[in-house]
Amino acid sequence: MGWNSIGAKGATALSKNTTWINLQTLDLGWNSIGDKGATALSKNTTWINLQTLNLGWNLIDAQGATALSKNTTWINLRTLSLVGNSIGDEGATALSENTTWINLRTLSLVGNSIGDKGATALSENTTWINLQTLDLGWNSIGDKGATALSKNTTWINLQTLSLIDNSICDKGASGLSKNTIWINLQTLNLENNSLGSEGATALSKNTTWINLQTLSLIDNSIGDKGVIALSQNTTWINLRTLSLERNSIGSEGATALSKNTTWINLRTLNLYLNSIGDEGATALSKNTTWINLRTLSLERNSIGSEGATALSKNTTWINLQTLDLGRNSIGAEGAASLKKNQTWPNNIQIYGY
Numbered sequence: 001m002g003w004n005s006i007g008a009k010g011a012t013a014l015s016k017n018t019t020w021i022n023l024q025t026l027d028l029g030w031n032s033i034g035d036k037g038a039t040a041l042s043k044n045t046t047w048i049n050l051q052t053l054n055l056g057w058n059l060i061d062a063q064g065a066t067a068l069s070k071n072t073t074w075i076n077l078r079t080l081s082l083v084g085n086s087i088g089d090e091g092a093t094a095l096s097e098n099t100t101w102i103n104l105r106t107l108s109l110v111g112n113s114i115g116d117k118g119a120t121a122l123s124e125n126t127t128w129i130n131l132q133t134l135d136l137g138w139n140s141i142g143d144k145g146a147t148a149l150s151k152n153t154t155w156i157n158l159q160t161l162s163l164i165d166n167s168i169c170d171k172g173a174s175g176l177s178k179n180t181i182w183i184n185l186q187t188l189n190l191e192n193n194s195l196g197s198e199g200a201t202a203l204s205k206n207t208t209w210i211n212l213q214t215l216s217l218i219d220n221s222i223g224d225k226g227v228i229a230l231s232q233n234t235t236w237i238n239l240r241t242l243s244l245e246r247n248s249i250g251s252e253g254a255t256a257l258s259k260n261t262t263w264i265n266l267r268t269l270n271l272y273l274n275s276i277g278d279e280g281a282t283a284l285s286k287n288t289t290w291i292n293l294r295t296l297s298l299e300r301n302s303i304g305s306e307g308a309t310a311l312s313k314n315t316t317w318i319n320l321q322t323l324d325l326g327r328n329s330i331g332a333e334g335a336a337s338l339k340k341n342q343t344w345p346n347n348i349q350i351y352g353y
Contacts, residue, residue: 308334
């Protein structure tokens with residue numbers, strides 16, 4: 001029922017329904033229901049089997065979030081999305097005090113003006129023992145909030161944590177790295193924060209996230225020093241995707257990455273818009289660990305024919321499916337060398353000729 005201009009009046013009417021006892025999914029995104037509509041919905045006592053509730057982009061503020069948090073009927077709720085509202089710290093605090101949603105698995109609060117205070121309140125929740133995905137992207141969470149989240153001891157089943165586009169610096173990254181509870185964490189997204197080399201170094205020292213599969217540190221100014229530290233991590237043996245776009249990484253950082261011997265399951269390495277050059281590309285080509293690598297993005301990295309020729313001599317990446325060398329300067333010579341590689345699959349897609 002998304003995008004239907006339902007408004008508060010329509011949401012109130014829906015909330016009075018007493019027939020849909022088996023209702024499992026209710027999507028009311030983009031309907032401008034506001035606080036009044038959210039409050040009315042929260043008073044429903046019929047939908048005891050409701051599992052998924054989407055109230056994204058609905059002009060809901062702290063008042064509406066507070067009302068929702070007091071609902072005691074939706075004991076089977078598994079997914080709650082309040083993306084693009086304005087619940088703020090007050091609303092996040094109210095939600096954190098909910099004691100009914102013991103089966104909640106996914107909570108998305110993207111773009112809600114939540115700061116350190118709200119993140120701290122959420123971290124103190126002790127009810128959501130089954131929480132698997134927490135998305136707090138596009139908020140205003142800083143080091144204090146990130147550190148508070150890291151101290152949560154309830155979310156032992158957490159698999160995905162997204163903190164995209166917040167205000168987390170090295171201290172926040174250090175706090176997160178010290179978490180010892182999230183042993184099931186598979187995806188950590190810290191894109192577009194301000195971790196710097198010290199933050200990346202702190203993360204690299206984590207020894208808990210043995211199941212980590214995806215790490216995104218896009219646009220964090222981690223530089224060569226940060227990448228060198230990351231490359232020395234020996235805990236993330238299940239890492240499959242590493243995204244390091246736009247991080248001021250040069251040949252030294254690329255060389256360190258190439259010497260990593262832990263990430264034998266790595267499938268995707270994205271180094272878009274860095275400055276590894278021919279020297280860095282040559283170093284990467286000598287990697288003998290990433291036998292499962294399928295996608296390598298080196299677009300816009302100042303790589304010339306020398307670097308492309310070196311890459312063409314790699315004999316390890318037998319499963320490589322995509323090699324992106326777009327917007328470099330590999331020239332005709334580099335392109336010809338790449339075509340001669342006999343190790344990569346015949347159907348490989350190479351971009352940048």
